[in-house]
Amino acid sequence: MLHWFPTPYPDELLYSVLARYHVRSGNTSPKMTTEELFGKRTVRSVWDLPANLNALLKNTGDYWNAEQLIFNYTMYPYYAAFLLPLQAKQVKLAMMNDEGSTIHTRIGMAASNVKLKENFWVCSNCIKEDMETYGETYWRRIHQCPGVFFCPQHEIELEETIAPVRDYNQHEYIVATPSVNRRKIDVSELKKDEVQLLKKISQSSYTLLTMNYLQKGNNSLRNKFLELLKQNEYATPNGRVKRERLYHSFNVKFSTRCLELLQSTVEFDETDWLTMIFQKHRKSFHPIRHLLVMSFLDTDLNHIFDKNEYHPFGKGPWLCLNAICSDYRKRVVKDLRITLDYDTRKPVGTFQCDCGFIYSRKGPDRNEEDKFRIGTIKEYGHVWKQKLTTAVNEGKTLTEIAREFQADRATIKKYADKLQLNVPWKAPKIVTKIVQDSIEDLEKQLQLRKEKWLEIQELYPEKSKTELRKLVPDVYAFLYRNDRDWLNDFSPIKNKIQTPNHRVDWKKRDEELLALLKQAVQNWDFDAEKPTRITATSLGKKINKLSVFEKKSEKLPESMNFISKVSEDLVAFQKRRVEFCIKKLKEEGEPIIEWQIYRKAGLRSDVSNEVKRFISLKVTQYESPNNK
Incomplete structure (x- = not known):
């Protein structure tokens, strides 16, 4: 049994701990170190998923237990999360025993198109902090993950060292040093959204290493993906994947450059990984590809593995979006009711503020800007109505009120009429409707x-x-x-008639x-x-x-x-929404102006150029003398 052993640092590879032991032991040969650690000289120095751990535990005494060693200091949790339960169990047993030759085959790495990094990678800020805190540095697990090019802690580019993960001497342990030769990767040509994706992959990879996720059943992960495909209309209710739409959207969201960096380009083919990952899992898929699918479907690891409640609109409190409330755009809304849209099965959040303002929008929120988006205003509330009354009594014009309340003129007219306010403008046109009291x-x-x-x-x-x-x-x-x-x-x-069985x-x-x-x-x-x-x-x-x-x-x-x-494509449908909106504006006697059309038709500013030109043309037509 060993009389001393280095204390592992946070997220340190077991390989790095053994390398520090080798340096401090004073052994002149790595085989001497291997014999002290494992009781025999034939054990290879494997950096990611080492075997013979029972022998190491026996020599280190009660310093570790098996679960702590495997989950905290090897790459096992990074891969195990996406393995079938039996696979994960077999890999763990192989690591405990002397079955190292079977491990990479069991997890699918031997046949995977996603290759391991050839050298160790480091973060310059991490090295600096290590030297200040510990007086030495070490190899971190997260920096060695395939597809990780940014440090999740400091969000700066990683640097590739000249130290190989597989030395020509299979028993050698290479220790990390602050002076190791290295070069920083060049991300200057990457766009902002591409950099954000790579940072997201880094953060998710770190979460995989630290949260110890494991699948509950053989196809629990695939079933989660399939349900999300249905919610996003990439699969029919019966579970048939709409591959053409899926591939088109996937290639729109992720650039070819990013997919190449992540070794996960796609081709519209029955044997392509993006097709097969949504089928029953009879083979393993690299964690990077699971993370890409999750990013595409706007979900996260906690939701996929049921670690905590799904928050499609983030955690509360949420923003009040009543423009004339004293708490406008402040996190004061505590009342949120989430339902599912009947057709799309996407979450719909209904937010209610103490000021009485109630609004809803379809989720999930995809970015920070979505938190400021209103889908439908269901109730303006007592504060809004009280301030409208005050504004009218103060003699403000319809345009001034509409601008202050961030509402269209028709809405101001409608509520002023409902509140029976004495206004200087014309009352709104009354549209006859069938009501119970008539x-x-x-x-x-x-x-x-x-x-x-x-x-x-x-x-x-x-x-x-x-x-x-x-x-x-x-x-x-x-x-x-x-x-x-x-x-x-x-x-x-309805007559029940017995009809003979015949062909349709x-x-x-x-x-x-x-x-x-x-x-x-x-x-x-x-x-x-x-x-x-x-x-x-x-x-x-x-x-x-x-x-x-x-x-x-x-x-x-x-x-x-x-x-x-x-059937309408998206552009045709958006054009019809524009025409529908213009018709409504004409009926209400409202001016035909572009910003009104975008707002009324529910169109974003980033619609296609064809739709933008169509809107401009329509506005020009209604501005011509013949239409006035």
Whole structure:
């Protein structure tokens, strides 16, 4: 048993500890040191995942226990987090025993395209602090991780030394010194977002080394990824990955230069790692690639491994975004309710301040700017209304109030009218709506829709109640809400008829579905507050036939051709939102100006140039004398 042993430093490699022991022992041969440490001379000096640890523990006595040694001073936790449970267990056993030759094969490193660093890497600031604190420096685990080019503690570029991780002498231990020759990597040509990605990878790699994550089941990690793919519309509800959309978005988010640095470029191929990582895991994938997928899906290690609660909007308190509140943009909001969007399954946060201001937005927050974003204002609150009253009484103009309250003029008009304030401007146009307290109007509307419901039955006597509902969904919904008993009494009765088992006439089915699709497109966004995008998925959901289109698309050529023609890409949908917005502004008598269109249509300033030109053209058209 050894009479003394160096005290390990934070995040120090076991290899580095053994190298310091070798120097201080005064041994002239590394094999002498190996024999003292392991009881035999044949053990190789492996820097990342060493074996024969039981023998080392036996010689160091009670200085360490096995778990502490493996998780705190080797690279095991970096790889084990993404191994299948049985794999992780087998690797740990191999490290404890003398099965070092099997370790790198078990974790998939031998066949991986992501190669290890050839030399040891260091941080100049870490070396300086080590010399001031300990009087010596050492090899840190985090600096040797593949893909780590920045120190997570100091956020500066790492430096590559000339000290090889695999010396020509397999038993040699190379000690870290402050004077070791090294060169700093050049990141001057990298863009800001590329540097941020590399820093994020460094931070996540350090978290892997320190948090000791392990998978609970064979496909728990893959299942988490698949659920996030569905939420972000990169997979269908049945779990089929939309590979074209996935690859396109992945290449947009990550530059080729960064993917090359991280040894993780992608190709649209069935055997590509980005395709296979979302399939059942029968092989290992390098941690870098898991971290890239997590960054792409805007999630983190704690969420993936269920270490703590998922915070899609960060931890509270959150910002009050009431422009005239004394706590504007201060972290005072403690009331947050999170729900899931029905269609996208993304989190929707509803924030309520003590001033009464309630707003919501869809998450998760992707950057710092998102915290200042309002999706929908649900309630302006008592403070807002009180200050509006004061502003009107002080004689401020509509423009002054709109600017101060950061609200459009129509909103100011609307609430001034609701508060019955004495204003110098024209009252807003009153749009007639069906409300419960207008009995006479309700009866009139009911009668009109009852007549429509009976009329549609006469036109299509063979159709069932469900089929009629799809033809006139607005009529059905109104009657269902306001006179359900009458609707049940004056609807076709469902007859249970035993039909013989026969093959589906897919040509006829195709014609029927095509008719439903045309009807759905014709009534698209009817009476809607805002437009929705026409896609294959939204059309399928609209007529309640999404599963048919997904499973039997090859048997429905006419329907699929129609869907392909009417489906909107993002640019087309944004243009239609612009036209919808302009129509609303005209109806409300508001000026057609660019910033109003961007705001009303919910468009960001970084939309495509084609959409920007379209907006400018529309504004120019409405500014011409013929449109005034």
